[in-house]
Structure formats: C-alpha cells, structure tokens
Amino acid sequence: MVSFKPGTSFDFPIKPLSVLAANVVQSYTPPVSDIIDDPLKLFERQVEAQRRDLAAVASTPPGSPVPGTGPSVSMGVDAEWVHDPDTRTNRILSIQFHVVGECGEFSHIEYLKGGAADKRPEFAKLIAEVLTMGVEGGYILEWPQTVIVAAFFLRADLTAFGDLARFKTRLDSVGRSVGTRGAGIPFDVEFEPRDIERLTQARRLVACSDDYRRALQVKFIDLVRHVPAGTTLADVGALLGQPKIELPPGAIEHMDLLLADNPELYAKYAAQDALIAVYFLHRVKEVIGGLLERGAA
Numbered sequence: 001m002v003s004f005k006p007g008t009s010f011d012f013p014i015k016p017l018s019v020l021a022a023n024v025v026q027s028y029t030p031p032v033s034d035i036i037d038d039p040l041k042l043f044e045r046q047v048e049a050q051r052r053d054l055a056a057v058a059s060t061p062p063g064s065p066v067p068g069t070g071p072s073v074s075m076g077v078d079a080e081w082v083h084d085p086d087t088r089t090n091r092i093l094s095i096q097f098h099v100v101g102e103c104g105e106f107s108h109i110e111y112l113k114g115g116a117a118d119k120r121p122e123f124a125k126l127i128a129e130v131l132t133m134g135v136e137g138g139y140i141l142e143w144p145q146t147v148i149v150a151a152f153f154l155r156a157d158l159t160a161f162g163d164l165a166r167f168k169t170r171l172d173s174v175g176r177s178v179g180t181r182g183a184g185i186p187f188d189v190e191f192e193p194r195d196i197e198r199l200t201q202a203r204r205l206v207a208c209s210d211d212y213r214r215a216l217q218v219k220f221i222d223l224v225r226h227v228p229a230g231t232t233l234a235d236v237g238a239l240l241g242q243p244k245i246e247l248p249p250g251a252i253e254h255m256d257l258l259l260a261d262n263p264e265l266y267a268k269y270a271a272q273d274a275l276i277a278v279y280f281l282h283r284v285k286e287v288i289g290g291l292l293e294r295g296a297a
C-alpha cells in the first residue's frame with residue numbers, strides 16, 4: 001500500500017491534449033519484456049511458463065476452467081458500424097483489437113457478416129480467440145491472469161458484442177460511462193477441438209483433449225474518463241505521436257462503402273483507433289506509476 005507524505009502535492013496543468021501534443025517529439029510505444037532480445041532468457045521464460053501452466057491444469061478440478069498464470073494482457077478495442085435507416089439500428093462492420101503482450105504486440109480485425117444484433121459475436125469467445133492468436137504468435141507466453149480491455153467510449157463499443165446483456169449488469173458505473181472496479185469480471189471459455197489443437201501445436205499451453213476450459217478475468221476501462229472533457233481520439237493519438245488515419249470527406253458516415261471500395265484504407269483506419277486506445281492506457285499507467293513513486297519517496 002502506498003501512502004503519501006503530508007504536504008505532498010502534484011501540479012496538473014489543465015490544457016487541451018491538442019495543445020500538449022504539439023510538444024511530442026517521437027512516437028510512443030508500450031514497453032515489452034527485454035527477454036525477446038535474449039534467446040537464453042526467452043527459452044528459460046518459456047520453460048517456466050509451461051511449468052506453471054502444467055501446475056495450473058493439474059490442480060484444477062475436472063470440469064472447472066483453468067485459471068491464468070501469466071502477466072496481464074492489454075487490449076485496445078474499437079468497433080466500426082454504419083447506421084441502417086430501414087431498421088433504425090447500427091450494423092456492426094468490424095471489431096478491431098490491438099493487443100500488447102509480454103513479448104510484443106499485434107492487431108486483429110474481426111469482420112462481421114451481416115452485423116445485425118443477432119449476428120454479433122460473444123465477448124468471451126472472441127477475446128479468447130484473440131488471445132489464442134497471441135499465444136500462437138509468441139506475443140503471449142502464458143494464459144494471462146487478467147485481461148485489460150480499454151476503449152475510448154467503452155459503452156458504445158461493447159454494443160458490438162451479442163451477449164452484452166449477459167454481463168452488462170456486472171459493469172460498474174464510472175462517471176457517465178461504464179467500467180470495472182477491483183478484480184474485474186470473470187468469464188468462462190470452452191475451447192473447440194480445433195482451438196485445442198492450435199494451442200498444443202504452438203507448444204505454449206498445456207491443453208486437455210476433452211472439456212477444455214479457460215478462465216478469463218477481464219477489467220474494463222473507458223479512457224474517455226482519463227482525458228479533459230471534449231478531448232477526441234484524434235487528440236490522444238496526436239499526443240502519443242500516433243495520429244489517426246485520415247479519411248476522405250464523408251467516409252465516416254458511410255464506412256460500409258469505404259470497406260467495399262478501399263478495404264486497405266478501412267483496415268488502417270480501424271486498426272489505428274484500437275492501437276491509440278491501448279497505447280494511451282499504457283501511457284496513463286506509466287504516468288500514474290511515476291506519481292506514486294514520487295509520493296512514496
């Protein structure tokens with residue numbers, strides 16, 4: 001527990017992020033473990049991860065989800081949609097992720113077929129699929145104890161998931177948005193046979209051949225609560241030296257047409273929004289960590 005000395009104070013200049021961004025010299029990127037540059041350390045860490053995962057599987061009662069043993073994984077999440085005037089609803093086009101793991105980072109865009117409310121993916125299943133991609137790619141060495149999902153206007157992006165009604169009552173009210181306090185929300189994911197094969201072939205995790213389930217502990221953070229009122233994602237990106245991708249005039253109102261006519265530009269735009277979210281999360285954590293160190297000194 002950190003305690004502040006009497007009289008400790010911090011100065012927070014209240015300036016628009018667009019003004020602060022003018023002082024950015026280089027692009028910000030989250031730190032990753034230095035073991036990726038040391039083959040011996042990386043091998044030792046992989047052995048340790050497999051040993052801990054085996055112990056978790058062995059100690060978990062049959063039929064229960066295996067808990068995570070690894071460091072937390074951060075995900076920036078964003079969704080693109082277009083308004084359907086016929087149904088007066090939003091049709092989800094894609095959900096994009098930018099994931100920062102122990103040994104690197106990667107992006108994934110999940111394109112939705114149809115995008116209607118009854119066709120939207122289940123939250124935990126899609127998060128588990130993205131984590132599995134990270135395990136396959138070597139960005140994640142252990143199933144994480146905690147997954148941190150960050151978004152800019154989280155309430156809107158969570159509507160892209162078809163099972164939001166199942167867990168929305170477990171979200172906490174944070175200002176005028178939603179998030180989680182404390183340990184987050186637990187989810188239970190049952191893997192399909194093809195996913196079990198992928199995990200075992202990657203030689204990262206220990207998997208059983210039947211009734212294989214993993215526990216997901218998810219913390220939700222809405223980054224809009226960490227910036228001055230009126231700040232846009234473009235302002236945040238500029239502050240980080242990671243600017244939003246510019247679109248032609250009028251494209252944002254017709255993202256379905258952009259996806260059909262210029263899928264490469266669509267993908268760059270969508271992926272960058274998720275990247276900005278998770279990069280800002282890491283930057284905020286670094287700043288808060290620095291303030292706590294100053295207060296404890």
